[in-house]
Amino acid sequence: MSRIFRKSADTWLRVIMLLAAVALVAGVGLLVAGAASNVTTRENIAPVQPVPFSHRHHVGGLGIDCRYCHAAVEVSASAGLPPTETCMTCHSQLWTDADLLAPVRQSWAERTPIHWARVHNLPDFAYFDHSIHVSSGVGCVECHGNVDEMPLTRQAENLRMRFCIDCHDDPAPRLRPREAVFDMDWTPPPDRRALGERLVERYGIDTDDLTHCYICHR
Amino acid sequence: MTRLGLLILAILLVAACEQEMNEQPKYEVYETADLFPDGIVNQKPQPGTIALGDLERRAALDERPPLTPALLQRGRERFDIYCAPCHGAAGYGDGMIARRGFPDPPSYHTDRLRARPARYFVQVITQGVGDMYSYATRVEPADRWAIAAYIKALQLSQRVKADRLPPDVKPAAAPASPTDGEDGP
Structure with missing residues (x-):
């Protein structure tokens, strides 16, 4: 064999x-x-947009408040993406011939929405609500970074579950007074935790509950 | 050993699957919707639809709320967000957008606008005027009254006699007459 x-x-x-x-x-x-990796998390990625809208110009340069365009952020889950009408409030008078703004004028004339590329896309099983974060004293910059310095809007954080849990586990050192939520340059006091702990009390934040699954997942 | 290997292989294969929980067959706000002819998720409500709270909002527009410090505070906050970019923080029409070329927002400190009641400003916010668009989709009716109240307070603030100021804000050496505020600060 x-x-x-x-x-x-x-x-x-x-x-x-x-x-x-x-x-x-x-x-x-x-x-x-x-x-x-940021291929998955999209961290620091600025998607190509139909109009290269600059937060650095509008927020950093002109000092326009976040809520001028994101008008729903205090009362709704979505911050509100401004309709073309909001752009045209100023751009019916300013930069009316600019090529860069042609898609905005076209959208206005034809009554069709601009197809902005989404910068922040949470998984469908995470139910994020802007309004509760804003009213609890979480500043925009905590998740969105200093958008007033972004010529093109990019995702400042990785937005993985760990990122959310870090704060939900111990929110105090990341809170600020409600008046400072939309402030891009707010300087925290030396003892931010002490301030945060007072704010947890004042805003009635139930810290025992914050890391339960159902807080974010329904 | 083989079993362990198979198990690990199976886990790897599962992990490589498309994560359908991430992108569930549902529409989220602002997504493109193949279901509708225009592809827009946020479809307009049927004509005649009354949304929750619409009646209250409409009623709030008709009736002027009582003037309180809280109303003025709210008015100031909303004014600084939606109005100050053009009208300027003190209402002289010298906001950043005006300085960048938006044509001539009027100063509130003119005889014409001083004579207008709060309701006029509510109406302008609601409907727009001249080059100013309507702010009805951005400013709630109750907030329009708050802004109007704050504008009236701004107007007063530029005309008040120094001797009528409360003691704690009265300057030590008050000027004899306040600026008339007609042409700018």
């Missing part, structure tokens, strides 16, 4: 098993790294 396996088969088996093990480890590593 002839031999089924050649003499080198043993070596081949070892090599293949080794390669499989390496591939396994590398695969797991890639998955973990991939989940954290």
Whole structure:
């Protein structure tokens, strides 16, 4: 009876098993790294927009309040993406010939919405509500970063669950008075935790409840 | 060993699956909706629809609320957000947008506008006037009254006689007459 396996088969088996093990480890590593990488999280990515709207110009340069355009942020889950009408409030008079604004004028004339690319996209199973964060004293910059310095809007944080939980676990050092929520340059007092703990009391934030699953997942 | 390997392989395969929980078959606000001919998720309500709170909002527009410090405070906040960009923080029509070329928002401190009642400003916020668009979609009716009250307070603030100021804000050496405020600060 002839031999089924050649003499080198043993070596081949070892090599293949080794390669499989390496591939396994590398695969797991890639998955973990991939989940954290900004290819997945979109952190720091500024999607291409039909109009290169600059928060740096409008907020940093002109000093327009967030709520001028995001008018629903205090009362609704969505901050409110401004309709073309909001752009045209000023741009019916200013930069009326600018090529960059042609899509805005077209949208206004044809009554069709501008197709902005979404910058922040939470998974559909996370139910984020802007209004409760704003009224609890969470500043816009805590999640959105200093948009007043962004020529193109990018996602400032990775917005992974860890990012949310860090704050829900211990909100005090990230809170500010309601009057300062929309302030891009607010300077916290030296002892921010002490202030935050007073604000937790004042705004009735139930810290025991904040890390329950149902707070964010329905 | 084989079983463990298979298990790990299975986990890896599952992890590689499309995460359908992330993108569920539902529409979120501002998404594109294939279901509707115009592709817009936020469809206009049927004509005649009365949304929750609409009646209250409409009623708030008709009746002037009582003047309270809280109303003025709210008015100041809303004014600074929606009006000050053009009209300027003190209402002289010298806001940042006006300085960047928006044509001539009027100063509130003219005889013409001083003579107008609060209701006039509510109406202008609601309907717009001249080059100014309506702010009805951005400023709630109750807030329009608050802004109007604050505008009336701004008007008063530029004309008040120094000897009528409360003691704690009265300057030590008050000027004999206040600026007339007709042409600017």
